[in-house]
Amino acid sequence: xxxxxxxxxxxxxxxxxxxxxxxxxxxxxxxxxxxxxxxxxxxxxxxxxxxxxxxxxxxxxxxxxxxxxxxxxxxxxxxxxxxxxxxxxxxxxxxxxxxxxxxxxxxxxxxxxxxxxxxxxxxxxxxxxxxxxxxxxxxxxxxxxxxxxxxxxxxxxxxxxxxxxxxxxxxxxxxxxxxxxxxxxxxxxxxxxxxxxxxxxxxxxxxxxxxxxxxxxxxxxxxxxxxxxxxxxxxxxxxxxxxxxxxxxxxxxxxxxx
Numbered sequence: 001x002x003x004x005x006x007x008x009x010x011x012x013x014x015x016x017x018x019x020x021x022x023x024x025x026x027x028x029x030x031x032x033x034x035x036x037x038x039x040x041x042x043x044x045x046x047x048x049x050x051x052x053x054x055x056x057x058x059x060x061x062x063x064x065x066x067x068x069x070x071x072x073x074x075x076x077x078x079x080x081x082x083x084x085x086x087x088x089x090x091x092x093x094x095x096x097x098x099x100x101x102x103x104x105x106x107x108x109x110x111x112x113x114x115x116x117x118x119x120x121x122x123x124x125x126x127x128x129x130x131x132x133x134x135x136x137x138x139x140x141x142x143x144x145x146x147x148x149x150x151x152x153x154x155x156x157x158x159x160x161x162x163x164x165x166x167x168x169x170x171x172x173x174x175x176x177x178x179x180x181x182x183x184x185x186x187x188x189x190x191x192x193x194x195x196x197x198x199x200x201x202x203x204x205x206x207x208x209x210x211x212x213x214x215x216x217x218x219x220x221x222x223x224x225x226x227x228x229x230x231x232x233x234x235x236x237x238x239x240x241x242x243x244x245x246x247x248x249x250x251x252x253x254x255x256x257x258x
């Protein structure tokens with residue numbers, strides 16, 4: 001018999017939101033991470049490839065932990081790119097569609113005016129989803145206080161380090177108190193991540209590793225076309241004509257600029 005989200009300890013209202021998203025059966029990382037993160041106040045290391053369902057693996061336990069009656073920032077989720085921040089924020093919003101209490105998550109990332117984001121943050125905010133650079137700007141200006149958060153998540157931690165965020169991450173971690181639990185999710189475990197784990201996480205952090213040899217979306221083939229910026233629009237139009245009626249999610253990064 002398959003494990004369900006109810007078996008893992010997720011509340012019925014969140015499960016209702018998941019079903020509307022056609023998320024019915026937990027993935028391996030969800031099955032192994034969620035019960036631990038719900039039942040224990042612990043640091044956590046989850047090693048799993050992109051596309052294995054990590055957002056729900058940490059997002060659902062965070063939502064279960066939030067106290068909606070308290071209007072301060074209770075959780076911080078760090079991600080390497082604006083697109084991933086927006087995706088996580090959107091998922092959290094959809095998960096809570098049928099929740100009895102409103103849980104508010106705000107995105108903090110580059111590429112949008114700071115005053116617009118600050119205006120949003122002046123409203124009740126329980127969860128911040130952020131890229132490290134923009135978040136650090138706000139912290140150093142005194143606009144965001146993360147000293148009292150209960151949970152800090154680093155999603156795609158290896159990607160954040162490869163993009164040059166090591167110094168920003170260290171500074172952000174230093175701004176949080178020692179009381180918070182840190183959950184680190186990564187596809188790989190390079191030396192720089194081991195250093196962060198050793199410095200900022202408990203020695204008895206729970207560690208879960210999903211089979212790193214398993215291929216995610218193994219049935220997808222990748223193709224690219226080398227073109228110039230001038231020709232890009234024309235080639236995209238040709239591709240759209242050629243793949244008319246094909247699910248756009250199956251066409252991955254068709255054009256590369258040179």
